[in-house]
Amino acid sequence: MKILVTKFRNLGDVLLSTPVFASLKAIYPESEVHVSVNDFCVQIVEDNPNVDRVIPYQRSKNKKQGLLGRIGNEFKFYRQFIGQYDLVINLTEGDRGCIISALSGASRRLGYVNKPTLINKLARFDTSFDSRERIHTVQKDLQFIEAIDSSKVDRKVTLGYKSEHKNEVETLLRELGLEKEFIVVHPVSRWMYKCWDASKVAQCIDHLQQKWQKPILLTTSADPKEVSMAQEILAFCKSKPLLLPKQIDLQAYACLVSKACLFFGIDSAPMHIAASTDTPVVALFGGSTPDLWGPWDNSEGSNYQEITGIQHNGLHTVISNNNMEIYYDGDRKLSRGMMAIKVDTVISQLDISMSRATEDQGLTELI
Structure with a gap:
């Protein structure tokens, strides 16, 4: 059985779709699973x-082509899907996945439909x-698996x-002197x-280094x-964090953050990568909402709400402000919600997460 999954979005979106691949292999262990993504998401x-x-869509290359070149590349890209699959799951609401579904010849086709357009009907x-439903991105994509076989849903996000x-990271950490516990800040x-x-x-960063005596990367x-x-951050620091x-x-990077005792950052692909390795995450949300994009806990899933405040979800902590107003400071685009998050609030949650990580490490050493 040949299965195709399409996800033409960004790095974090593709990473959060990986439970779909594992679930498909659990349901159809003898299947061949192909995944088509934008070229910059192949890793x-x-x-x-x-x-x-992996079948990359050469989005970066096409942007540099003239009109005729882009048309030729599109035809070449779509041709490889014609009559090739038994099952297609389109995890993107755009037209590209619908066209591929229509060409695939698959006897079963699943996908997002937001509007009853002609291309959607052809799919x-x-x-x-409906991809606009307000549930976490992982849960949203896993709806398709639950529709196939709800007894074999794998909810673990994975970047292999x-x-x-591993050898590259171990060498890098030795060169940086980070052979003991360290904190990643992105x-x-x-x-x-x-x-x-x-x-x-x-x-x-200064607080973490002073109080917890852990190197910061x-x-x-x-x-x-x-x-x-x-x-700019380094210039403000009184301590001496390391820069990758x-x-x-x-x-x-997944291997690197798996060795950290804590990840501190914002809603980004590195945040999702850190959470996928079961490294505790403290993340700030002001330009996006944690109910859709919060760091996924591989054991607990997601219980985030669209609220202003502090939320704990398994290993992870989110500090959010749901004022999504965007404004400009000179040429810099900023979020009112993100700028409203207070330093003291963040430091208190970093301390809580570090205390828990230290306790867990102590238990591991005793065992």
Whole structure:
């Protein structure tokens, strides 16, 4: 049996869909599961043990093509799906997954339908859901699995990595002197309105290093805006946090954060990666809502509400403000809710999470 899952969204969205792949393998153990994602998301799924083939959509390449080049690339992309599958699950509400479903020849087709458009009708989904429903993204995608076989739903979010990623991370940590417990801080996102104030992040870093005597590793992507904000945070710090000295791929990043005792950050793909490794997360939400995007707990799932305040969910803690108003400070796009989160509130929750992590570590050593 050949199964295709399509998810043409961003890194965090694709990561949160990984329980679907594991569930499909549990239901159809002899199946061949193919996953089609945007090219910049391939790292999220290429080492997943439940994925047999990744089919990238060359979004980055197509943006650089002229009109005729883009049309040619689209035809080439769609042609490979014609009559190839028995089951298709489209986890994106856009037209691309609907077109693939229509071409696939699959006898069973499941997908999101928000509007009764012609393309949606051509997809001929026999099971559909509305992606605008306000439930956590993991739960939303798992509705399709529950429609197939509710007894075999796997709810664990997974980013697989290989031995070479582990070796790379171990070498990097030795070079940084981080062979004991450390804290990862990732306070940046390419959507800058999700970010907190740099001086406030620095105050939290200084507190963690002073009180808990744990080294801090600050991480960013290669995006110049993220790197610039990290440098701004470092300039505010009185302590000496470490900055990740080179870019590593997402599989290596998963291995890295799995070794941390705590992850502190905002709603971002690295936050979701940290939660997937069962590293405790403290995350700030002001430009997005935790009921949809909170750090998923692999044991507890999600109990987040769309509220202003502190929420605990299994290993993880969210501090949110649901004022979604966006404003500009010069050329910087900011969220009223994020800027309203207070330093003292965050520090108190970081201390609670560190106390719990320290207790858990003590129990592990006793065992």
